[in-house]
Amino acid sequence: MSQPPEAVRVAPKACPLCGKPVVPRYRPFCSQRCAEVDLGHWLTETYRIPDDSLDPDEE
Ligand SMILES: [Zn+2]
Secondary structure (H helix, E strand, O other), rough: OOHHHHHHOOOEEEOOOOOOOOOHHHHHOOOHHHHHHHHHHHHHHHOOOOOOOOOOOOO
């Protein structure tokens, strides 16, 4: 019944995108790829890219 204190202090973290172990360098993600994917999500949701095919001003 001897648990190393490290196991208690280090909480198991997983990438919110793919569930892989988090790499400290890319926190809170597991890799740069996942970080970029998440960033892309934010950008597309924040700034809505206007569709060129839809232009109501041009009548
Ligand atoms: Zn990931």
